[in-house]
Amino acid sequence: MMKGKNVRTDYAQHVMQGKNYLRQEVSKIAELELTTGGDTANKRIDWGIEKSHSNDAIIITGLKVDDVNVKEWLIRPMRRKSKTKAEEVNGFKHRDLIEYVKRNGEKYIGWITAMYPEKKQCNITTVDGKVLKRYGLKNCRLLWRFNKIYWL
Numbered sequence: 001m002m003k004g005k006n007v008r009t010d011y012a013q014h015v016m017q018g019k020n021y022l023r024q025e026v027s028k029i030a031e032l033e034l035t036t037g038g039d040t041a042n043k044r045i046d047w048g049i050e051k052s053h054s055n056d057a058i059i060i061t062g063l064k065v066d067d068v069n070v071k072e073w074l075i076r077p078m079r080r081k082s083k084t085k086a087e088e089v090n091g092f093k094h095r096d097l098i099e100y101v102k103r104n105g106e107k108y109i110g111w112i113t114a115m116y117p118e119k120k121q122c123n124i125t126t127v128d129g130k131v132l133k134r135y136g137l138k139n140c141r142l143l144w145r146f147n148k149i150y151w152l
Helices: 010-029 037-047 053-059
Strands: 075-077 097-101 107-116 121-126 131-136 140-144 149-151
Touching: 037 053, 107 131
Parallel strands: none
Antiparallel strands: 075 149, 097 107, 097 140, 107 121, 121 131
């Protein structure tokens, strides 16, 4: 008997079975060629295209393009229930998508994740995942009010 952790492998087996099935079904419809992340990265570097999911999708098609101008989207599902204590502060609500402009002109786009009504401040999580803590609401501009799902 082996000592150590009891590792479950059935999840990985299900994923691999699903991949094999999908590969077989797609092969019936069109020619299928498997590639790796390394191949994609090398082509992207050779062609001078910046890293993004949509650009990688274009690269794996094998089509050489001169100009890649695909708009990136961020989709973020939000919890239905909010744990916030403050309903509204200075016209802003928890989960609002806002733009914050610092004194030096630097701009951040993100959503309000916490509010401090006594000091008219909030925490902002930016679209790239950075958390800004206790920033004043007077330098914020409402971009969009939460409605089940964020998309940018």
